[in-house]
Amino acid sequence: MTGRARPAVVVAATPTPNGDLHVGHMAGPYLSGDVYARYLRANGRPVIYTTCTDDSQSYVVSTAHRLGTTPEQLVETSTAKIERSLRAMGTLMVGLPPIDDRYRRTVLDHVADLHAAGRFRSRAVRLPYAENAGRFLYDGLVSGTCPVCLVGSCGGACENCGHPNNFDELIDPKYTIDPSDPVVYRVQTILVLPMEEYRDRLISYYASHAPRWRPHAKQLIGELLARPLPDVPVTFPGTWGIAAPFPETPGQVLYPWIEAMPASMYATWWAAGQVGQGGSATDHHWRADHDAELVYFHGFDNVYHWGLVDLVMLLAHGDKYTTPESNVCNEFYDLDGEKFSTSRNHLIWSAGSTWR
Ligand SMILES: [Zn+2]
Known part of the structure; x- marks a missing residue:
C-alpha cells in the first residue's frame, strides 16, 4: 500500500444516561460498531470509535421521576454504569467523554454558526402542555398514539414505525410523569430546522448511499421522502438541557436531538486525544478536507434522527463537513413481543451491571 491510509470515524448511537445498557444496546450498535x-x-x-452520552434527553427527566431521584443524579450513576459496561465488553472505545464546558461550547458554537448563516426559521407551533405541572411536553415527557401507525408512542419519533411526530401531532397526548394531569395545547414561537429545504441534496445523497443500507431503514427513508419533510425543533420551552443562546427564544433550551452532531464531533475529538491522534479543532476529524470515512451504528428507532435530521444538520453547514458513508441499522430485540427498553425497565442488563 502506498500513500496515506484513509482515516475512519465510527460512531455508535449516543446512549441516554437513564440506566445501564441492556443486551439490545450491546448486541446492536456497540458490538457491531466495534x-x-x-x-x-x-x-x-x-x-476513532466513539460515542457520547446524551444527557439533555427528556427521558432522563421522566426516568428520574419514576425512580425517585434527580436527573443530575441519574445521569451520574447511569454514565458510570454505561462506561463500565462498555469496558466489560472490551470494545475499542477508550471511555465516555465528559459532558463538560468544552462539550457545551462545541454544541453552542455549532448551532450559533447555523443561526448566523440563517439556517433556522422562527415558527409559531402548537405544543402539548400539562396544565397542573405547568410544563410543555415533548419526547419522553409525553406519550400517546402515533399518527402514522396508530401504536402507542412517545413524542419525537415512534419506536414502532420510525416516523416522527412533532409538536401537536401525537394523538391523545398524556404527560408521562402524571397521566392524570390535563393536557391542553399552547402556541409557542420556537426555532426550527426546515428539512424540506434540503430535499434535492438529500435525494442526491440517498441515491448514492442508501443502496448499502439495510432494507427496513431504506424503506423508512423512502416513506419519509414521500411526504413533505418536517420542521425539526431547534429550541423548545423546557428547563432540562442546554439553554438556547438565541435572542428569538428567551427561556428555551436546545432540543436535545440537535446536539447529536456537535456531540459526536466532540466525542471524536476527545477519543482521538486519548489515543494520540488529537488535533486542536474539535471538529477536525469531521471536516470534509480530512476525508475520513464516517460510519454510524444505531437502532431502527434512530433512523429518522441519525439518517435524516443529523444529515441535514451537516448539510446545513454547506460543504464544511463530511457526511456518513453508511448508517448501519439494527432491529430491536423483543421481550414477549415488546422492544427491549431502558425506559420500560426491562431487566436484562449488560455484563458490567449488578443483577437486581
Ligand atoms: Zn408509529
Missing part, C-alpha cells in the same frame, strides 16, 4: 472498527484497524486504517 467489529467494524476492528476490521478497519486490522487493515491498517487509523480509526
Whole structure:
C-alpha cells in the first residue's frame, strides 16, 4: 500500500444516561460498531470509535421521576454504569467523554454558526402542555398514539414505525410523569430546522448511499421522502438541557436531538486525544478536507434522527463537513413481543451491571 491510509470515524448511537445498557444496546450498535472498527484497524486504517452520552434527553427527566431521584443524579450513576459496561465488553472505545464546558461550547458554537448563516426559521407551533405541572411536553415527557401507525408512542419519533411526530401531532397526548394531569395545547414561537429545504441534496445523497443500507431503514427513508419533510425543533420551552443562546427564544433550551452532531464531533475529538491522534479543532476529524470515512451504528428507532435530521444538520453547514458513508441499522430485540427498553425497565442488563 502506498500513500496515506484513509482515516475512519465510527460512531455508535449516543446512549441516554437513564440506566445501564441492556443486551439490545450491546448486541446492536456497540458490538457491531466495534467489529467494524476492528476490521478497519486490522487493515491498517487509523480509526476513532466513539460515542457520547446524551444527557439533555427528556427521558432522563421522566426516568428520574419514576425512580425517585434527580436527573443530575441519574445521569451520574447511569454514565458510570454505561462506561463500565462498555469496558466489560472490551470494545475499542477508550471511555465516555465528559459532558463538560468544552462539550457545551462545541454544541453552542455549532448551532450559533447555523443561526448566523440563517439556517433556522422562527415558527409559531402548537405544543402539548400539562396544565397542573405547568410544563410543555415533548419526547419522553409525553406519550400517546402515533399518527402514522396508530401504536402507542412517545413524542419525537415512534419506536414502532420510525416516523416522527412533532409538536401537536401525537394523538391523545398524556404527560408521562402524571397521566392524570390535563393536557391542553399552547402556541409557542420556537426555532426550527426546515428539512424540506434540503430535499434535492438529500435525494442526491440517498441515491448514492442508501443502496448499502439495510432494507427496513431504506424503506423508512423512502416513506419519509414521500411526504413533505418536517420542521425539526431547534429550541423548545423546557428547563432540562442546554439553554438556547438565541435572542428569538428567551427561556428555551436546545432540543436535545440537535446536539447529536456537535456531540459526536466532540466525542471524536476527545477519543482521538486519548489515543494520540488529537488535533486542536474539535471538529477536525469531521471536516470534509480530512476525508475520513464516517460510519454510524444505531437502532431502527434512530433512523429518522441519525439518517435524516443529523444529515441535514451537516448539510446545513454547506460543504464544511463530511457526511456518513453508511448508517448501519439494527432491529430491536423483543421481550414477549415488546422492544427491549431502558425506559420500560426491562431487566436484562449488560455484563458490567449488578443483577437486581
Ligand atoms: Zn408509529
